[in-house]
Amino acid sequence: MNEKAETIVQDKVDKGHTPWPFRPRWRIRGCLVAETPLFIGSGDNSERDDFVVDGKPVEIADCLRDHRGLPVIPATSLRGILRDVLRQGLQGIEVEQFKRLFGEDSEQEDSGHGGEVEFLDAPLSLRRPENTPLPHWDDNKQTWLEIINSIDRERGAAAENHLAHAETVAPGTGFDFCITGQFTEAKTDIPLLLAALEAFNDPDAPVTLGADTISGKGRMRWELASVEKFDQQAVLDWLEQTDRGHADNAFQPVTDAKLQQLLEQAEKHSPKKNEAHIFDIHLHFDGPFLVNNPLTAAQVKREKKLPQEQRTPDAKPRTDVMGRVILPAKSLRGVLRGHGERILRTLLDLDQDAWRNTGLMGKIEELIACRPEIHDHACKPLRDGEKPEGDGEQEAKLCLACQLFGAPGWRSPVAIDDFTLVEDEYEIQTQEMLAVDRFTGGGKDSAKYNARAIISPVFRGRIRLDQGRSQQWSLGLLSLVLRDLMDGELRFGWGAAGKGYGHCKTAQIGKWEEQDFQKEAQESWRNLIEKIGEIKAEIGNDQPTGAAQTR
Ligand SMILES: [Zn+2]
Known part of the structure; x- marks a missing residue:
């Protein structure tokens, strides 16, 4: 044992006698x-x-x-x-x-x-x-x-x-x-x-x-x-x-x-005020409304022996855990996003020839609005997950629609609750239809099925835009979507299939008339136009054949 090692051993022994400070x-x-x-x-x-x-x-x-x-x-x-x-x-x-x-x-x-x-x-x-x-x-x-x-x-x-x-x-x-x-x-x-x-x-x-x-x-x-x-x-x-x-x-x-x-x-550590636009919304529907609550296989089996009129309708409204009829947040998000995509494409103001230019379309999907329902045309999921606010690098890889409405690996700054039916006496209508698989959600063999819809219901819920996570143009795009919602341009649930269902004829939005809000929305709208202009210029440089004609 050399001298150095001995010293260390000695040191350890000495320390053993010092009382160890007790930390609770x-x-x-x-x-x-x-x-x-x-x-x-x-x-x-x-x-x-x-x-x-x-x-x-x-x-x-x-x-x-x-x-x-x-x-x-x-x-x-x-x-x-x-x-x-x-x-x-x-x-x-x-x-x-x-x-x-x-x-x-x-x-x-x-x-x-x-x-x-x-x-x-x-x-x-x-x-x-x-x-x-x-x-x-x-x-x-x-x-x-x-x-x-x-x-x-x-x-x-x-x-x-x-x-x-x-x-x-x-x-x-x-x-x-x-x-x-x-x-x-x-x-x-x-x-x-x-x-x-x-x-x-x-x-x-x-x-x-x-x-x-x-x-x-x-x-x-x-x-x-x-x-x-x-x-x-x-x-x-x-x-x-x-x-x-x-x-x-x-x-x-x-x-x-x-x-x-x-x-x-x-x-004393009060939470930092998290700036957000909160929209309390009432959706007024016109005519039948239905977001299907698909039957389970067990239910179908059990009811097969019953006469038709005693069976649960094949399609009936979706309910939440409390048994309340809902317009699910995800359905709502899907419709708002779809409309947001349309608005973005319209803002590009391209002529007819441009829409046939596949190279240009690819760029538009990449930068403006991708098509999440088609794998190869959707933004790639962000791998690193969410980044803290202020770090704009990650979400900048997404198209504008994904930046606002969310994508895999990127939590949307727009939070949407399930909208619930406002209590009232609504007329219920059961309609016989010819089965098309995608509407029944599966489960029934017979070609005919019936759907139970609510007539002209009102739904209530909240949409919240987190400003800390959004871009300068985000409020602008969201408010354009909400304006069209108020103007009766959107359909929900079965409405997407053009069956005369789910037409939202108007929406009441709490803060819409507030001057401060309008001012902010308009400013953000200008930012959106500017952003689109920048992207258009970028596409134009890359795509001399397509976008050049649109100038
Ligand atoms: Zn996208």
Whole structure:
């Protein structure tokens, strides 16, 4: 052993006698209760023997489950969400404190750790009742199967034709939440974390979990249960107990006065005001309205023996978990986007010859409006996922329509809720029709089928444009779409098929008449024209044969 090594050994022995500074361990516990449907996918798909449509098993996107087979919110999701809240949404946080709590290179981090805050998976703790009235409700699994009836951009399947299902957690389901840590600056760290958790309860722009949050999914209510501490005294008390259990039990809640103090400090980290345009909208329909709620195979089988008049109509209105008739957010988004694409192309003001120039069309799809329903004509998904606001590099790779209405890997700045039927006495009409597969959603063999529609309903809902995530022209394009919606130019649900269904004759939009809004919308509209002009010039340079004629 050389001299140097001996010194090291000696050093270690000496240090062994120094008392180790005890740093208390803290724990924040509470419950996250789903307010809207929640889907956190496991990445796997499955099929069920008893769930077959048109002879083919239905593909089901699995949700993430724990060892008990129950849905679970993974530590990684919780960590990611709270990290984003602290990084982007709260006032009065120091960079150093953020790094200390959440770790340095947290983007690539794939665990609940990496900083002083340690996250645990949140297991399901509050079950839904056994007879929960939801399609394919499975009490053991605590999920139902929600229809995801939308444009599947990866595969290019069309909207109403493609029926996918997802194992979804129902509103009212609760999850036990727990974070712990030995914090360097507990006095300021704990209030900061409490403030971040409050972001779940923000009425206007709540933090959300899981998939499809721009359609109102994944809203959670946060209920704080306790702030607990495991300090020197707690250790001693715990050691003295003869029946002491796991060291976990040694955590002791802070006094009420202390908790009050922590919560008051948390309030100082008020959320940054997230600028957004909120449109509260009433849609007034003229004539029959129907967004189909396809029958399940089991239902069809059960009802086959019944006389026709006792059967459930083949096509009947879509309802949400509360049994309310809805115009699903995704249907609405699809229609608004489609119209936005048309407006964008019109603004290009090209002549007829130009539309026959395939090279030019390719450029227009790339820069102005792609065709999400056709795989090769859709924008490529953004690989790196979302970037924090202010970083315009990622979304600039998308066409304008995708930048506003969203694309795989890019969360749209336009959030749309499911629109719900305004309660009233509506006439219901059942119409006999000849079956066309894509309208029945599958399931019935007979050529005839009947559809139950609501006559001239009114739907109510909210559209929210997040200004932090949008471009200078975004409000302009959105308001052009909304203006045409008010003018009665759009059709929804079955209306897309030109059956005389789903004509929205007018829309009332709360803030439309406000002067400030009009001024902003007009300015943004000018920005849109400018943007289109720039793109047109760019295309013109690349495409001398096509675009040159349009000048
Ligand atoms: Zn696109």
